[in-house]
Amino acid sequence: MSVARPPAPSTPHSFVTHLESAIDGTRFEPGRPHTTHQGRPLWVRYDLPAVQAAVSRDEVEAREPSIWRWRELLPGVRPSSVVTLGEGITPLLRCDRLGRRLGLDNLFIKDESQLPTGSFKSRGQAIAITMAREFGITRVAIPTAGNAGGALAAYAARAGIEAYVFMPADTPAVNQFEASLAGARCYLVDGLIDDCGAIVRAGVERLGWFDLSTLREPYRIEGKKTMGLELAQQFAWRLPDVILYPTGGGTGLIGMWKAFDELRQLGWLDSGRMPRIVAVQSAGCAPIVRAFDRGERFAERFPAAATIASGIRVPVAVGDFMILDAVRASGGTAIAVAEERIVDSMRLAVSSEGIPVCPEAGACVAAAATLRDRGWIAADERVVILNCGAAQKYPHLAVPNLPRIDPATRVDWESIVRR
Numbered sequence: 041m042s043v044a045r046p047p048a049p050s051t052p053h054s055f056v057t058h059l060e061s062a063i064d065g066t067r068f069e070p071g072r073p074h075t076t077h078q079g080r081p082l083w084v085r086y087d088l089p090a091v092q093a094a095v096s097r098d099e100v101e102a103r104e105p106s107i108w109r110w111r112e113l114l115p116g117v118r119p120s121s122v123v124t125l126g127e128g129i130t131p132l133l134r135c136d137r138l139g140r141r142l143g144l145d146n147l148f149i150k151d152e153s154q155l156p157t158g159s160f161k162s163r164g165q166a167i168a169i170t171m172a173r174e175f176g177i178t179r180v181a182i183p184t185a186g187n188a189g190g191a192l193a194a195y196a197a198r199a200g201i202e203a204y205v206f207m208p209a210d211t212p213a214v215n216q217f218e219a220s221l222a223g224a225r226c227y228l229v230d231g232l233i234d235d236c237g238a239i240v241r242a243g244v245e246r247l248g249w250f251d252l253s254t255l256r257e258p259y260r261i262e263g264k265k266t267m268g269l270e271l272a273q274q275f276a277w278r279l280p281d282v283i284l285y286p287t288g289g290g291t292g293l294i295g296m297w298k299a300f301d302e303l304r305q306l307g308w309l310d311s312g313r314m315p316r317i318v319a320v321q322s323a324g325c326a327p328i329v330r331a332f333d334r335g336e337r338f339a340e341r342f343p344a345a346a347t348i349a350s351g352i353r354v355p356v357a358v359g360d361f362m363i364l365d366a367v368r369a370s371g372g373t374a375i376a377v378a379e380e381r382i383v384d385s386m387r388l389a390v391s392s393e394g395i396p397v398c399p400e401a402g403a404c405v406a407a408a409a410t411l412r413d414r415g416w417i418a419a420d421e422r423v424v425i426l427n428c429g430a431a432q433k434y435p436h437l438a439v440p441n442l443p444r445i446d447p448a449t450r451v452d453w454e455s456i457v458r459r
Contacts, residue, residue: 054116125156159429161191164260183236193222254289268299286400322347332374
């Protein structure tokens with residue numbers, strides 16, 4: 041019998057040198073809980089020359105297929121602190137049939153739906169809850185528009201940590217179910233995710249929980265950056281040309297860009313060419329796109345935010361400038377797709393490739409088609425779409441109207457074929 045165990049070194053060793061304010065560079069000592077500085081996120085910084093001396097990319101590649109194989113580029117903790125549900129490497133799937141529909145010769149989908157909680161939120165919460173356990177935190181809280189709450193609840197349950205989850209009242213029922221099932225204390229809020237966030241922040245002093253909101257603690261980025269580390273390895277250490285990322289809070293986009301920069305500094309990339317990052321949003325909630333188009337570094341709150349892709353319904357992001365900095369530094373762009381295209385693009389991807397693409401990734405499919413039509417993406421470029429969660433979590437978006445067959449009557453075989 042194979043048992044999933046935390047693949048950590050026998051003695052803890054951390055290559056973390058300090059934490060750093062993303063807004064002004066102020067340094068903070070590691071080894072204790074941190075949140076934000078001036079209301080803005082912190083970076084975790086590493087002694088990369090020491091990492092380079094301690095391990096090679098070939099050694100990392102030979103390790104167990106897990107996010108924990110990158111331990112030198114993650115915060116060092118005691119083995120007893122590691123919280124895992126068996127997070128493996130997610131597949132990078134070539135999509136020739138869908139690519140032909142979009143005019144792309146080298147299209148790939150990185151399928152994050154295969155992680156333990158059915159979305160890429162497993163990565164961030166595995167590291168965040170591990171650090172909470174390392175620091176002796178016993179109560180955590182989070183606002184969520186969808187998958188983050190379920191992932192937090194699952195990892196908190198695994199760690200024996202009390203969890204509180206606040207979500208907009210119209211959050212998909214599956215997300216409500218999974219968070220509640222995992223034992224979190226869940227509440228529906230008549231508002232958007234930033235309203236939920238305000239409740240979480242107000243409860244820090246009143247109820248003593250630690251705020252695990254997106255980018256309000258520094259370690260979810262470290263978990264999400266493993267997507268970028270994996271992509272580099274899966275592409276044989278030569279990064280793709282374009283990455284389309286569904287952008288709400290943007291932790292994964294920021295994390296991947298951080299990962300690519302760390303790999304570049306380590307000398308592990310066989311090409312210095314970095315991918316162009318595309319921040320994809322819905323026209324119903326596009327604060328990052330609006331700020332990008334205006335040439336602004338900070339994004340104003342998007343009014344009356346509404347989209348069926350609940351994971352990107354984030355009207356204001358605390359890491360807005362980090363998202364925009366990464367997109368611009370990469371030579372990328374930000375694009376909003378029409379709301380009515382999301383489900384059709386989701387259906388196109390699933391029916392073409394069998395990959396359970398979520399609506400947020402459906403927005404990326406639509407964006408890829410638009411950018412190809414504009415000539416912004418060339419036909420022969422290597423393009424990656426992040427499928428951030430499982431389509432099965434959104435059954436309400438595509439309820440089929442299926443014909444019925446009465447076995448007591450003659451089956452009309454010709455009509456079955458015609459349909």
